[in-house]
Amino acid sequence: MALVQRISGLHQQGATHESAAIVRQVAVMITPEDVARLATLLQENGPTGSSTYLARSVSAGAPEHAAATLAVLRREGMIDEAADLFHTLWSASSAALPALLAALEQSGQSADGQTLLWERASAPAEELAELAQHLKDAGRADDARHLLRQAAGRPINEVAAIAGALNEETAMELVGELVRLRSASDIGRFGAAIQGATELYDTLLFAADDLEESRARSVFAALRTGGLPTQPAPRPRSRSRQRR
Structure with a gap:
């Protein structure tokens, strides 16, 4: 909750770049389950659109992490967040796509x-x-x-x-x-x-x-x-x- 308050506080102060940077960093460091929990908190208390931004940011991490997070978001019924993450994965590079396909299969x-x-x-x-x-x-x-x-x-x-x-x-x-x-x-x-x-x-x-x-x-x-x-x-x- 403290992280959500920090993100919201930075956003309210107009420091949107700083709050976005925190979200991007956190997205690839925490577990898929914690991504879903944080997204839920951001839905309820964070700046508008921050939960979907968090989901999109997961795509910058390892393919296995992105695929697992996508599965968790869907399982938790977080439809918008899952859709945003999946659509962001469409832009994966040609070099990264084989590993992403394997991760989605797994x-x-x-x-x-x-x-x-x-x-x-x-x-x-x-x-x-x-x-x-x-x-x-x-x-x-x-x-x-x-x-x-x-x-x-x-x-x-x-x-x-x-x-x-x-x-x-x-x-x-x-x-x-x-x-x-x-x-x-x-x-x-x-x-x-x-x-x-x-x-x-x-x-x-x-x-x-x-x-x-x-x-x-x-x-x-x-x-x-x-x-x-x-x-x-x-x-x-x-x-x-x-x-x-």
Whole structure:
């Protein structure tokens, strides 16, 4: 209670920066249960909005602490505070997100992790490529695959930009998702968008060639209609094979 009185006193004196700094510091130092208790006291006695500010501030700490606090706030019925914390977690960096996803799983909140991943599927190309690599490096290949599947549904010019930002292995996965999910005409437009990137275009040809027979023929027909090649560019030791 003394801490709440100090925060309220500073706020009333116009020292809002000082009171906010105290809240930020405390948020990452105390247990999730104590965060919930302090938030309750701030709701009742603190400055307006201080309890949700406390919850948001938890996101600056360790992923495990943030995930555990989110679970406690929900369990205690602190809906606004939990919502503010969760929305703040949307801005976690690409490097921090794999650990956050793991922490949410460990605290029984896997669905929230998938929501965060779904939100990131609309990130700019460079950011999405960076996140995919971080997920793979953290051993979360399934999450990386889910991210790429979502990205494959974006506008074709965006998918092309993402593919160009990925490393070769991950670009192959994205192109594989694209040829399985999109129409033949969409794949033809994708081919036109990446034609200048020889390796990436060849990846598209190989992915299309591995489709079921009738679908593969439709894709190659769409490429021909767009005046695009259906054979890989000649190179030494090319992995070229006959196209349909």
